[in-house]
Amino acid sequence: MRNLDVFGSTRSAVTVAAAIGLLALTCSSTAHAQDNGVTPSEISIGAIGALTGPLAFIGTPGRDSMTVAFNEINANGGVCGRKLHLGFEHASSPAESIAAVKKLVEQDKVFILVLASGSTGAAAAADYVRQAGVPTYNIYGSTPIIRNPFAKNVFHGAVVPVEVSAAALISMFYDDGYMPKKFGILAGTYAFPQATLKAAQDILKQKGRDFTVEQFDIGARDFTSQLVALQRQSVDSVLVLGSFSEAGFAIKQAREMGMANARWVVDGSAVSTAIIPILGNADGIRGYYNAPAFPGQTPATREFEARLKKHLGSMPQGRPSVYDLIGYGSGYVVAEAIKATNCQLTRDHLIDAWSNLKDAGPAVLGGLDITFPESYTPTDHQGVYRIGAAIVKDGQWQVYRVIDKP
């Protein structure tokens, strides 16, 4: 009774108790909302990728173009009445990737995690994201480590599995009636070239083709030894698995050695405008492209380039790259997946909605149609199986055919 005296009357005590209860409930509800990265005004999306160092050509476009997409979506009212907020953590090495993912999930408590780090980061984070159960969108990693075993919370966007890209790369050697006699593969020793290398070797073995493999370290600029080895083996068709700078300097040196007549096919990460100034004349070089058209090839890609330039101030050399196009498209896919929950913003609802998403892409929400549409099923979380075959003609990259799941 003494306690009740403090409040003056029983009625007052009940009122205060109710208020405290209501407050506690509100706090608990807010805490719950913040636990999954959703507040009444904002949905938090966390992403990792390299912003500096040799893999920055993947992460930096990811951050920039997803930001462009989210800005457009937010300018049109956001999704489910909330703005999309991108928190981007730099991560280059496997250790940095795991630390960044843990921070985003456990500390920042993001609603969706985007792996914009390529295969290195995706492979490093794979076990953790499967265990954490947070909806994860792998937009650049081609590594099988993030794909197998299947996890219901992990989705893969425009970058196709290595078996698909490797088959597309090999098929490009036979375009226009060319018949390779002996294949040479120049592969980087780091994660994503190694993943494609294994798949390419499997395909060539299955087909009974003669091939030889030479490897180089990340950021290599001198390929004399590898090229001499390829020349000794009388290779006439070379597949380069590495970045545009590595592929560019390898091909440049090969030409200096008199290997100008070989057919060169480069990995998707080397299909960039930045390879052209390295080579001077890059005509005839082929590679796969994870988008239906190259920047500058269609009005939509030209408009995207203008919007990205406006966002960045000035366009860095080699941009927009395929990673820009994918980043932009992926930003819209994220928004569509959230919208598909009918605004029941829990992670379980999101995973269910995403698993049934069909033909998702920027065009659906009024963005620029510059990527392949993404479709998912509850048992197949690979959104895209299409790939573009690209070639340099008159100093410009262009997609010359679209390959449907080779």
Added chain:
Amino acid sequence: MLSQLGFVVLAGIKFGALYALTALGLVVVHKATKTVNFAHGAFAMLGAFGSFLIVVNWGWPYWAAYLMIPIAIGVIAATIEFLILRRLRQADMFTVVIATVFLGIALSEGFRLTYNTELLAVPSLFAAPPFIVAGVVITRDTMWVIVGALLAALACIAVFRYGRIGRGMRAMAANIRGAQLCGYSIDGVYMLAWFLGGVLAGLTGVFIAPVTGVSVDLSIAIITAGFVAGVIGGFDSPRGAVLGGLLLGVAESLSAAYGSSAMKNCISFLLLFLVLMWRPQGLFPERSGRSV
């Protein structure tokens, strides 16, 4: 087979000439000031970036880069000596070396922050077809790098050996008090040494830009090779630096081509350890031997 060997050796000489120019820049600063300038790689990277600006961004001819960049980088290096390192002159050697290490990192990171891109490509100097001598393809760019870099290195050695500037630097290195009594100014000679080191770094940058492109990693790659070349040749010997650079370039190229590509990276450190253990004064030291 012989043409392949010729190409491998030529490629080794090309990179070796660039290592030689880098090592010479390190040796010039070290000989005059007893400081190992670990910011030298960053200066070379700035030189390469300068040639990107001149040739690609502004569309000026290459000769403008060869004329302007070395002087600009020399001025930057001398300014850094004046503003930062002069204040550390009384500090112990370790402090000065650490200062140059972090100076290099600061310059590299500054470049990274202002121009965040993986690689800036600089076009080749010559578009004309290569020469073929006894089956060996020799591009004009390769010839230019080898001849140009080695001539620049020889000119620098001549200046260092016979010029008044070089005499001052050598006198300062041998005996500071004695050199002062002979009328040489410590401030003047130190600044001149840093200027000359900067000029050589800038020149290395202009030569290397079309060969490797411009990236932040360039500063580490070039300082590592230059340092190893300097130690192999003899860190107090400009002539040794040049020979050490050529030896390193050819050894790297041959070991990678006829051993394994993975050996390219380890051969330089293997040579470094061998020289440090058995001939610490370097393979081509100055007359009076001096330990590294």
